[in-house]
Amino acid sequence: MSEEVVKRILLDMDRCIECGSCSAACYYSHGAMPAVQSARQGPAMLPVICRQCKDAPCVAACPVEAMIRDEAGIVRRRLSRCIGCGSCARACPFGVLPNDVTRKQIAKCDLCADRTASGNGAVPRCVAACPAGALRFADENEVSAGNILILGGRTTGKDRFKRR
Amino acid sequence: MCPMDVVWKAPDIPAVEYPSEAGAGLCPRGSALGELLASPYRIRGSVDIEAAAGRMAGGATVLINANLPLEEIAAAAEIVSAWNGVELCCVVSPEDEQLLLGIEAGGAVYLADDDLTGCDGFVVVGDVFAANPRCARNVMDALAHHRRAPLVVIDAGGSVTAKFATRRIICRPGDEADALIGDEVASAVEGCKRLGVIISAEAGRGGVWRRVGYHAGELAKSHGGGVSAQTVGANALAAVRLNKHLGLLSPAKALKQDNGTLVALGVDILGMMGWADVDVQVAAAALPNRTTESAQVVLPVALACEISGTYLQAGTKTVQTSALMLPPAGVPTVSELLRALAQAAGANVPPLGGDLPTTDRVNVPAPDITETKVPDGRVLIAARQAARHGEGSLTAYAEWQKQSSPLPEIRISQADAADLGLRDLAQIEVETESYKTIARLRIVKYISPGTLAISESYPEARRLMPYVIDAERDAIISNPTAVSVRTVEPVKAH
Numbered sequence: 018m019s020e021e022v023v024k025r026i027l028l029d030m031d032r033c034i035e036c037g038s039c040s041a042a043c044y045y046s047h048g049a050m051p052a053v054q055s056a057r058q059g060p061a062m063l064p065v066i067c068r069q070c071k072d073a074p075c076v077a078a079c080p081v082e083a084m085i086r087d088e089a090g091i092v093r094r095r096l097s098r099c100i101g102c103g104s105c106a107r108a109c110p111f112g113v114l115p116n117d118v119t120r121k122q123i124a125k126c127d128l129c130a131d132r133t134a135s136g137n138g139a140v141p142r143c144v145a146a147c148p149a150g151a152l153r154f155a156d157e158n159e160v161s162a163g164n165i166l167i168l169g170g171r172t173t174g175k176d177r178f179k180r181r
Numbered sequence: 182m183c184p185m186d187v188v189w190k191a192p193d194i195p196a197v198e199y200p201s202e203a204g205a206g207l208c209p210r211g212s213a214l215g216e217l218l219a220s221p222y223r224i225r226g227s228v229d230i231e232a233a234a235g236r237m238a239g240g241a242t243v244l245i246n247a248n249l250p251l252e253e254i255a256a257a258a259e260i261v262s263a264w265n266g267v268e269l270c271c272v273v274s275p276e277d278e279q280l281l282l283g284i285e286a287g288g289a290v291y292l293a294d295d296d297l298t299g300c301d302g303f304v305v306v307g308d309v310f311a312a313n314p315r316c317a318r319n320v321m322d323a324l325a326h327h328r329r330a331p332l333v334v335i336d337a338g339g340s341v342t343a344k345f346a347t348r349r350i351i352c353r354p355g356d357e358a359d360a361l362i363g364d365e366v367a368s369a370v371e372g373c374k375r376l377g378v379i380i381s382a383e384a385g386r387g388g389v390w391r392r393v394g395y396h397a398g399e400l401a402k403s404h405g406g407g408v409s410a411q412t413v414g415a416n417a418l419a420a421v422r423l424n425k426h427l428g429l430l431s432p433a434k435a436l437k438q439d440n441g442t443l444v445a446l447g448v449d450i451l452g453m454m455g456w457a458d459v460d461v462q463v464a465a466a467a468l469p470n471r472t473t474e475s476a477q478v479v480l481p482v483a484l485a486c487e488i489s490g491t492y493l494q495a496g497t498k499t500v501q502t503s504a505l506m507l508p509p510a511g512v513p514t515v516s517e518l519l520r521a522l523a524q525a526a527g528a529n530v531p532p533l534g535g536d537l538p539t540t541d542r543v544n545v546p547a548p549d550i551t552e553t554k555v556p557d558g559r560v561l562i563a564a565r566q567a568a569r570h571g572e573g574s575l576t577a578y579a580e581w582q583k584q585s586s587p588l589p590e591i592r593i594s595q596a597d598a599a600d601l602g603l604r605d606l607a608q609i610e611v612e613t614e615s616y617k618t619i620a621r622l623r624i625v626k627y628i629s630p631g632t633l634a635i636s637e638s639y640p641e642a643r644r645l646m647p648y649v650i651d652a653e654r655d656a657i658i659s660n661p662t663a664v665s666v667r668t669v670e671p672v673k674a675h
């Protein structure tokens with residue numbers, strides 16, 4: 018089993034135009050349980066997206082082993098096991114899991130594994146939908162080559178104070 | 182155009198897919214289309230042509246939509262030309278119509294979204310990133326390439342685009358044209374050799390858009406660039422040109438004149454204009470809207486994405502689109518419907534010619550200077566929203582849109598919110614002389630005190646500031662409207 022995922026979804030805050038396309042794409046492709054939701058961050062409404070933590074507190078907090086790290090390293094929720102108790106949502110330090118439990122189950126980003134697992138340059142749907150190019154699906158090499166700043170586990174733009 | 186794909190989840194359940202290689206995104210409005218294609222609210226059933234044609238016997242004005250491909254607009258014009266007593270108008274959003282006529286008069290080059298990437302500076306009027314989220318990528322790519330390129334945003338509505346500006350000109354509604362020709366813009370773009378002027382024409386700014394289009398063209402020409410109009414209808418420019426070339430009625434004339442029955446085929450004219458008391462006898466639509474609610478005869482019609490055809494992009498370039506899927510069985514296109522109506526009325530409609538009509542630039546005079554009447558006190562104007570589209574008659578049926586933005590958002594300055602004791606995200610009652618509705622408050626930084634901007638894609642929001650017809654200028658205008666707001670507490674569940 019992999020320890021952590023190779024690629025993560027990164028948000029470039031200098032580019033996000035708060036359009037919600039990422040959230041809509043997630044909603045329409047994940048049975049109306051969007052794992053990408055917009056949250057107020059200062060004066061902006063930006064998407065909050067799972068960081069696929071190395072030591073994921075949500076996995077540790079889940080009492081029924083519904084939240085797991087799978088073979089590819091993706092932290093994902095097993096729909097058939099989730100009892101909607103919300104322990105993972107409270108444990109997540111980044112608040113990316115919605116507190117309001119849709120249909121008694123937690124919506125959770127699985128990096129669109131149905132299409133990204135094969136490689137072939139496929140990207141998660143939120144990344145494909147982002148009209149501004151604010152979302153990227155990148156590995157660590159691309160992060161360092163792209164001079165992308167990651168602060169305290171949060172992905173940010175190159176200059177987080179430039180605009181807002 | 183939208184890089185959308187439709188996949189079949191089950192034999193009867195279409196869904197959108199987001200191609201990884203598209204590289205240019207799919208906005209929430211495109212995403213919603215997959216759901217709307219199989220909407221349970223879809224208007225189907227028998228097409229009562231006899232009843233509709235009977236109501237048109239004493240003459241009629243037929244309104245069609247600027248989102249249709251050229252082939253459909255041309256076919257509709259040909260059918261109506263063979264039908265005595267019936268006239269046609271291709272309805273463009275009133276602001277877009279004025280803006281495009283202004284650009285036509287100024288003689289500027291039109292830029293397609295892709296052309297924006299090559300620009301070395303931008304002047305933006307309105308919330309262009311919300312009007313067309315896909316143009317944001319081209320602007321950002323250009324800015325990434327030319328690190329010192331200016332992005333000047335002229336805006337009255339507290340837009341998202343203004344947050345990205347290197348220089349912001351936060352004006353009062355109706356002052357956009359003066360700002361465009363002002364010293365601040367001139368000095369900011371000095372040295373630009375390929376300037377992109379991008380405009381989203383929004384309601385509530387009075388008759389300013391024709392001048393904005395004209396001056397935008399002048400400014401772009403003087404810096405080797407061009408103009409990009411982010412319109413609501415995908416074929417708005419073609420519609421404006423065809424209304425002139427084919428001698429169709431302008432929207433102002435079509436809605437002003439008394440030519441018997443008003444027939445709206447695929448255009449929610451009452452929702453768009455914010456009118457409640459205009460008698461539309463026959464309405465065709467894919468999904469129910471304000472116009473079908475009040476019409477005597479309701480007919481089904483295909484959505485634009487169910488028809489293949491040609492769209493005019495950026496002045497001279499055309500683009501071919503193919504239908505995402507066929508309309509449901511028995512649901513006609515606008516031209517099929519019109520032909521059946523004409524034949525039922527006894528008109529001798531010839532077989533349609535195969536050639537597309539000319540869509541060359543039209544000759545229109547430079548605009549007069551028009552003053553926008555701004556009432557004293559706080560005023561309401563309209564704002565674009567990336568999640569919803571146009572007058573909202575389609576996106577109102579999309580689940581994500583209903584969940585993420587059930588109420589229109591109303592933007593207000595920090596100073597006004599403090600003065601009125603209003604909290605961010607509070608539920609607010611908004612009242613004007615013509616209407617009253619509920620909205621969600623957003624306190625924003627870049628809006629002038631005294632101006633409030635409400636999302637336009639809700640028929641209730643449009644009723645707050647209904648359009649008026651300016652017959653003298655052959656235009657339809659929406660002026661800033663005096664407004665009052667107060668907090669309302671949501672009803673608590675027990």
Ligand code: SF4
Pocket residue numbers: 066067068069070073074075076092108109110111112113114
């Ligand atoms: S849900 Fe939260 S805790 Fe779990 S992996 Fe994602 S960011 Fe980490």
Ligand code: SF4
Pocket residue numbers: 028032033034035036037038039040063064146147148149150151152
């Ligand atoms: S789709 Fe892209 S630009 Fe739009 S809200 Fe999401 S991250 Fe931001």
